[in-house]
Amino acid sequence: MLYCVNKNPQSPWREHEVHNVSTCIRLPDPINRQSLWYHLSCWPAKTEAKKYFDNVDWCYWCCKPCHTR
């Protein structure tokens, strides 16, 4: 699965959200996507996203299994 992280922090917590590029219905605009390359699930994708931003979280729409953990 190809993942990306939104370069724009989301309100209200200023988090950078991790998205599954192939399945998400709420992807950020292409210009705001930092590619995280390929991961088996959203779990390791978040670890990768932490290299770019301190405050990261999973997207509610495409990373629901991880988001609710």
Ligand SMILES: [Zn+2]
């Ligand atoms: Zn998403």
